[in-house]
Amino acid sequence: MTQQASKLVIVTEKLLLKQIVKIIDEAGATGYTVMPAGGKGSRNVRSSGQPSVGDNFSNIKIEVLTANRDMALKISDEIAAQFFDDYSGITYICDAEVLHAHKF
Amino acid sequence: MTQQASKLVIVTEKLLLKQIVKIIDEAGATGYTVMPAGGKGSRNVRSSGQPSVGDNFSNIKIEVLTANRDMALKISDEIAAQFFDDYSGITYICDAEVLHAHKF
Amino acid sequence: MTQQASKLVIVTEKLLLKQIVKIIDEAGATGYTVMPAGGKGSRNVRSSGQPSVGDNFSNIKIEVLTANRDMALKISDEIAAQFFDDYSGITYICDAEVLHAHKF
Numbered sequence: 001m002t003q004q005a006s007k008l009v010i011v012t013e014k015l016l017l018k019q020i021v022k023i024i025d026e027a028g029a030t031g032y033t034v035m036p037a038g039g040k041g042s043r044n045v046r047s048s049g050q051p052s053v054g055d056n057f058s059n060i061k062i063e064v065l066t067a068n069r070d071m072a073l074k075i076s077d078e079i080a081a082q083f084f085d086d087y088s089g090i091t092y093i094c095d096a097e098v099l100h101a102h103k104f
Numbered sequence: 105m106t107q108q109a110s111k112l113v114i115v116t117e118k119l120l121l122k123q124i125v126k127i128i129d130e131a132g133a134t135g136y137t138v139m140p141a142g143g144k145g146s147r148n149v150r151s152s153g154q155p156s157v158g159d160n161f162s163n164i165k166i167e168v169l170t171a172n173r174d175m176a177l178k179i180s181d182e183i184a185a186q187f188f189d190d191y192s193g194i195t196y197i198c199d200a201e202v203l204h205a206h207k208f
Numbered sequence: 209m210t211q212q213a214s215k216l217v218i219v220t221e222k223l224l225l226k227q228i229v230k231i232i233d234e235a236g237a238t239g240y241t242v243m244p245a246g247g248k249g250s251r252n253v254r255s256s257g258q259p260s261v262g263d264n265f266s267n268i269k270i271e272v273l274t275a276n277r278d279m280a281l282k283i284s285d286e287i288a289a290q291f292f293d294d295y296s297g298i299t300y301i302c303d304a305e306v307l308h309a310h311k312f
Contacts, residue, residue, distance in 0.1 A: 005196065009304075011241050021144075031194070033115050033143040033165060039241040040229075041309075061241060065196065073307065080308035090239070090309040092213065092273065094198055094302055096113075099177065100184035101145075101194040109300065125248075135298070137219050137247040137269060169300065198302055200217075203281065204288035205249075205298040 007096040008072040010062040010079060011037060012089030017060055020079055027075045029064050037061040041088040059088075065096060111200040112176040114166040114183060115141060116193030121164055124183055131179045133168050141165040145192045163192075169200060215304040216280040218270040218287060219245055220297030225268055228287055235283045237272050245269040249296040267296075273304060 010020060017034065024032050036057035066072045076091040083089060114124060121138065128136050140161035170176045180195040187193060218228060225242065232240050244265035274280045284299040291297060 007196075007198070008307075031143060031145040033141050033163070034161075035139055035141050035165065035243055036161065037241050037243050039239060041239040057242075057244065059241070061243065065194070076307040084308055090273070091307045092215075092304045093307060094215070094304050096196045096198050099112075099180040099195045099197060100188055111300075111302070135247060135249040137245050137267070138265075139243055139245050139269065140265065169298070200300045200302050203216075203284040203299045203301060204292055 003067070003098045005065045005067060005096045005098050006069045006072040007094045008064045008066060008075055008091065009094065010064075010076070010089065010091045011039070011059060012062075012079075012083065013087050014058055014060045016083055016087060016089075017062075019082070020062060023078050023082070024062075024064055024075055027066075027071055027078070029066055029071065029075065032062055032064045035061045035063075041090065065098060069093070107171070107202045109169045109171060109200045109202050110173045110176040111198045112168045112170060112179055112195065113198065114168075114180070114193065114195050115143070115163060116166075116183075116187065117191050118162055118164045120187055120191060120193075121166075123186070124166060127182050127186075128166075128168055128179055131170075131175055131182070133170055133175065133179065136166055136168045139165045139167075145194065169202060173197070211275070211306045213273045213275060213304045213306050214277045214280040215302045216272045216274060216283055216299065217302065218272075218284070218297065218299045219247070219267060220270075220287075220291065221295050222266055222268045224291055224295060224297075225270075227290070228270060231286045231290070232270075232272055232283055235274075235279055235286070237274055237279065237283065240270055240272045243269045243271075249298065273306060277301070 037059040141163040245267040
């Protein structure tokens, strides 16, 4: 009864959370997980002008399990088109196998 | 000297942490990682009655590296049987390759 | 335009963050993500002498997307050589496919 899925991971700036959640919901995903994150991207700094390391978790990592790769790509394309010209961010996918969930 | 492993991921409500850790320990896993998390599941809300986004990390994400898929399935089955009728949660596995560890 | 990558994951003690970031930078990686973490390793306790669960996130999880497996191995080898005799830690890699990023 397990189900192959794509795990889409989005790491970007915290202030984008609500807008990204809206994109995820509208794509039809059944859920997502948000975690605090810091780090450094290829521009060396976040848009705030300083790197965030240690206890300064000014970024977020969002994970979305999607039933197929197409939904993951669609969400990623929309996020990149809307935000990645102006904000730091990266999206990637990994394979996952869902074991138990409410109604995944 | 690397070792193929299964990474079991459990995202659920924070109040279950101690009971889940007990299940992980009893299954013989050598360790686990716990992270704060928020998000939304397929029931739309957590059992607290409200979604948790932003700085409200009322959930946890637990990762367990197991030497084989069977141990990951056993832990997941036990957690789902004990808690997922009453609490929000999801479990999934990913492939991982352990490079360095104390005694993994 | 997606790109296969290796995701290197390092879970270790928070006090090592700056030194590990230096190793990542010197290896030529374009970025990394840092998250707060707790947990238990195969030594049962962290070097502080007590397990960290619940809200006690005294460890960190660092994720580095590298363009190839060799760079991930090089970073992992360096971290293990410098720190894993004295500190708790584990490193592992997963496959990932980068969808969008600034200049990954």
